[in-house]
Amino acid sequence: MSEQAAAAKKAFATRLRDIRRDAGLSGKELAAILGWHPSKVSRIGTGQQNPSEEDIRAWCIACAVARQIPELIAVHREIEQMWVEWRQELRAGQKHLQGSATTLYERTELLRVYESARVPGILQTPGYARGVMASTAFLFELPTDELEAAAQARLSRQHLVTSGRNRYSFVIESGVLAHIVGGVGAMNEQYDFLIRVSRLPNVALGVIPPGRVRTIFAGEGFYCFDDQLVRTEFWSGGVRTNRPDEIAYYLRLFAILHDMAVYGDPARALIETARERLAQSDAIS
Template structure:
């Protein structure tokens, strides 16, 4: 489970513990006796070691006189389940379905903020580069390799780069230009694609040089959709962040990376240097 999901579960448990104490149940044992539960269940829920069920929350609120908080608690519980989606579960039917899911999110979003320290962002990938990424994922998770269909759905997103009035703010780490997915030929094609998308009117593409003096650690890549959602990908799962305070933190992190990025001609020079590097590889 992600740190955020676990922290949310612990916060829920702490809130329930406060309800118990405010209602006059001085110990978990007394509350367990009133509910007919094992004392260990009360303890595990209050410390965030066990998820409460919706039924548990109904009993808890009824017994402590906090029925008015029930809807909010249930929403929190469901959000915990949504925070952390294992890749194996998401990709068990292939990657196309997950790529299709992104299209509706793109339709709703007006401003994108993307930070990718070591991989080229999916929406500006070439078909060959995307194919290499999807094959790597299938190999890692042991899931179906519906690569051709997944690539087609990923490339469908590229239509949004020029449709409507959406704004794309994309910042890559220089390492993304050198992380070799698919071989030298695939990388040259991907880098040539980067040169081309730099001319798109609503896409701002910056690159943080590898020797830039950082204002924040490189960290992990993330995608921000307006100011409502941040999506973070790890090796094991994908995390969705919707809490305003956390979104604000990611906004600050993005701005720190953006301030270090170079644009225009200096960015093109970095891409060209990487292209020349892969030219020498063959």
């Protein structure tokens, strides 16, 4: 579980414990009212045990705060959905995982994306996308017979960018352009597409140059879907949240990264520099 998800779980447990204390009840007294073993009250109040929705309802009623039940259950559900383990999600296959996000992209009017390690998924070209899918299959020991289908499922969203239907703001670290994914041909195809989308009126494509004095350090990538949802990814899983305070934090973070990047001709020059370095490296090898 990520630090964010773990912290949210801990904060929820603390809130339940404070509700008990505000009601003037000890752990043993609350347990007696609910007919629970005292250790269950202790484990829930310290975050060692995840309460069920029925547990939350019973806890609130016993503490005379039934009015808080809807809010607490909503928060509990949000916390449960925060952490997504890739190994579990990938059981249905990479194609299914890619297809499940399409509706979210379609209804998002402004997508803000920061990536420090790879080209954003919705901007990936066929060869690059296949390379990413192959890497995922290798890491999680998945079958490779659906790589093409998974890549096509990801590519099926790309028309949302090129059609001008929605607005997009991308910020990538310059190192993204140097990582070779899918081979030389795939990278040249990817460079061409990045240059193309950088000229679209509905797209802002920023690159943070090497050697830039950092306001903040590079970190994990994240996606802001309007001001409704944030998704960020780690090696073993991802976090998604619709908490207003978390969304506000990531929007501020994106604004800082956005201001560190260059756009237009300077961004395209960095892409062409990466292409030239790739060609020189390929010639030497």
